[in-house]
Amino acid sequence: MPAFLVIILYALWIFMPSSAIPAEKEGLFYGAKALEPSKISRDGAEIILIPEGEFIMGLAEDEPLSEKNPHKKIYLKAFYIDKYEVTNSQYHRCVNAGGCDEPSLIIDYPRTIHEDGKKWYRDKKMENHPVVGVTWRQAGIYCRWAGKRLPLSSEWEKAARGADGRRFPWGNDWVANNANWDEGGKIDGYKKLAPAGSFPKGKSPYGVMDMAGNVREWVDSHVLKGGSWYSWPVSLRSGDPGHESPVERDDDMGFRCAMDIEPSNEH
Ligand SMILES: [Ca+2]
Numbered sequence: 001m002p003a004f005l006v007i008i009l010y011a012l013w014i015f016m017p018s019s020a021i022p023a024e025k026e027g028l029f030y031g032a033k034a035l036e037p038s039k040i041s042r043d044g045a046e047i048i049l050i051p052e053g054e055f056i057m058g059l060a061e062d063e064p065l066s067e068k069n070p071h072k073k074i075y076l077k078a079f080y081i082d083k084y085e086v087t088n089s090q091y092h093r094c095v096n097a098g099g100c101d102e103p104s105l106i107i108d109y110p111r112t113i114h115e116d117g118k119k120w121y122r123d124k125k126m127e128n129h130p131v132v133g134v135t136w137r138q139a140g141i142y143c144r145w146a147g148k149r150l151p152l153s154s155e156w157e158k159a160a161r162g163a164d165g166r167r168f169p170w171g172n173d174w175v176a177n178n179a180n181w182d183e184g185g186k187i188d189g190y191k192k193l194a195p196a197g198s199f200p201k202g203k204s205p206y207g208v209m210d211m212a213g214n215v216r217e218w219v220d221s222h223v224l225k226g227g228s229w230y231s232w233p234v235s236l237r238s239g240d241p242g243h244e245s246p247v248e249r250d251d252d253m254g255f256r257c258a259m260d261i262e263p264s265n266e267h
């Protein structure tokens with residue numbers, strides 16, 4: 001099928017209504033141990049518990065290209081994940097502590113998010129914006145510095161969409177102002193990056209923010225998930241397998257970290 005037809009099919013499909021979502025049943029236990037639903041990790045970031053259990057990963061039968069990535073049930077142990085995308089101020093602290101290299105962008109890049117492509121992440125006005133211009137390796141280094149790690153693709157997807165196979169973090173139907181995507185700023189209010197957590201109505205069933213849009217996020221497998229301020233809705237679907245980028249870093253590429261329930265460095 002020609003590429004433009006695939007794009008048109010995607011565009012039509014995204015606006016189709018869909019069926020209701022059943023309630024989910026999961027426990028907040030790890031073995032017999034009750035777990036805190038959220039807490040603060042070493043870098044000061046709030047982390048949210050994603051409970052043990054199965055979830056539906058991938059694309060439903062009626063979604064384009066689902067034959068390559070069909071719905072399947074995946075079991076995951078409980079884990080924690082950052083509530084928000086890692087911000088410039090968080091990343092800056094790691095740089096100042098000598099744990100991380102500075103992020104970087106090409107100054108004259110046409111989409112650049114700041115007039116000074118080198119210093120955007122030091123701008124006070126952008127402290128709470130997600131850090132961008134970080135490679136997969138830099139993202140992993142930050143997470144380890146913070147006592148965490150990059151999420152598995154499956155963990156990221158469960159944290160985004162819950163257990164019930166919904167298309168978006170908030171439900172099955174596309175809602176144009178629940179996320180920061182590429183609409184020119186007139187619908188969601190942001191032409192480029194938004195501060196982390198700007199879309200509370202777009203939160204996931206566990207309360208994780210910006211799992212659709214704003215920055216697409218590195219996961220453990222070198223893939224970027226969730227789409228960005230530069231993406232169309234189809235890429236903001238939680239079950240979209242995501243894409244390896246042809247470039248190592250960009251102004252819409254960021255990340256968040258995950259953490260095991262019992263970190264190996266705790267004794
Ligand atoms: Ca936008």
Ligand SMILES: [Ca+2]
Nearest residue numbers: 210213215226
């Ligand atoms: Ca995101």
